[in-house]
Amino acid sequence: QVQLVESGGGLVQAGGSLRLSCAASARTFSRYTMAWFRRVPGKEREFVADITWSGASAYYADSVKGRFTISKESAKNTVYLQMNSLKPEDTAVYYCAADQLRPGGRVDAYDYWGQGTQVTVSS
Numbered sequence: 001q002v003q004l005v006e007s008g009g010g011l012v013q014a015g016g017s018l019r020l021s022c023a024a025s026a027r028t029f030s031r032y033t034m035a036w037f038r039r040v041p042g043k044e045r046e047f048v049a050d051i052t053w054s055g056a057s058a059y060y061a062d063s064v065k066g067r068f069t070i071s072k073e074s075a076k077n078t079v080y081l082q083m084n085s086l087k088p089e090d091t092a093v094y095y096c097a098a099d100q101l102r103p104g105g106r107v108d109a110y111d112y113w114g115q116g117t118q119v120t121v122s123s
Contacts, residue, residue, distance in 0.1 A: 009117030022096030
């Protein structure tokens with residue numbers, strides 16, 4: 001059973017920072033592209049960032065570019081999302097996802113998902 005477990009969400013003021021973590025099973029982490037998505041109630045799940053299995057390549061949505069950084073720590077089977085200069089519009093449930101390919105923003109293409117962690121940014 002492949003599992004992804006997110007943590008690190010919470011309440012922060014605008015301009016602040018949070019770091020999300022996604023702990024993955026060893027098989028998932030070593031072979032899969034890892035990604036972060038977010039969802040606001042009533043809207044579709046939105047791509048935030050992804051990182052290849054090697055960690056050599058990362059891609060960001062325009063809305064977070066320059067503020068968020070995705071990274072991975074292989075020794076801990078964990079992928080991170082460092083979020084700086086947070087804005088109220090970043091408020092959402094953030095999800096970790098994994099896939100053997102690199103589906104980018106194609107939500108339906110990902111094989112595995114975490115349960116999500118809430119991020120709330122107050123103005």
